[in-house]
Amino acid sequence: PALGPSLTCLELLDVRDRNHDYLSNIAMDSIASHCGGLETFGFTDSCVTTLGLEGVLRNNPGITTLNLSRNIMLGFDTVDVIASYLPRLEVLRDYHRVGNGNDWLNNRTLTSLVDSLVLSDGAGAGRGMRLRRIGLYAKSSKSDVPSIEGGVARAIECGLKEVEINKESTGSFVSDQRVKVYESKYKNYAAGSRYGDEHYQCVDV
Numbered sequence: 001p002a003l004g005p006s007l008t009c010l011e012l013l014d015v016r017d018r019n020h021d022y023l024s025n026i027a028m029d030s031i032a033s034h035c036g037g038l039e040t041f042g043f044t045d046s047c048v049t050t051l052g053l054e055g056v057l058r059n060n061p062g063i064t065t066l067n068l069s070r071n072i073m074l075g076f077d078t079v080d081v082i083a084s085y086l087p088r089l090e091v092l093r094d095y096h097r098v099g100n101g102n103d104w105l106n107n108r109t110l111t112s113l114v115d116s117l118v119l120s121d122g123a124g125a126g127r128g129m130r131l132r133r134i135g136l137y138a139k140s141s142k143s144d145v146p147s148i149e150g151g152v153a154r155a156i157e158c159g160l161k162e163v164e165i166n167k168e169s170t171g172s173f174v175s176d177q178r179v180k181v182y183e184s185k186y187k188n189y190a191a192g193s194r195y196g197d198e199h200y201q202c203v204d205v
Helices: 025-034 050-059 078-085 107-119 141-147 149-157
Strands: 009-012 040-043 065-067 091-093 133-135 162-164 180-184 200-202
Touching: 025 050, 050 078, 078 107, 107 149
Parallel strands: 009 040, 040 065, 065 091, 091 133, 133 162, 162 180
Antiparallel strands: 180 200
């Protein structure tokens, strides 16, 4: 798509330039300079750092769907950037997590993000948060749950309604009647936001 102020959806999945280099902060600077009306934003398999992401989010506070799957250069402070600039966030995806403690989204950071979103503009005390769905499909399903389960539990307490995760790695939260658990039918693909529920199946528990 052509970058510009009228662009509302931009998803860059496994994008490389003519030199086969992965998406970098230079590309993020260009997006930040030309786009200010994004509602859906995502990129995967990149060399983008938290600093590069920050510029885009700062200029696009209306983003409601964010996909940051398989971005190993993003730091733990990514959640601080998200919380600072995206008070309307409804869907967050971090597919293909490694689950070894180095993922930018883990128990501690997810809990921090949730607590910040609850306090952000538009939520308010007693009203929970806008974040309603989170995608966490992991590479190592058996070992990944402990690294994120506590954060998911906190999110459910604050209003999270839907979780996308490996069927075999679902934690204790699957028995919580407040949340629906989905498994993506595209296990090896960081799902784009335009997919509807027909591309997900509810997990039998």
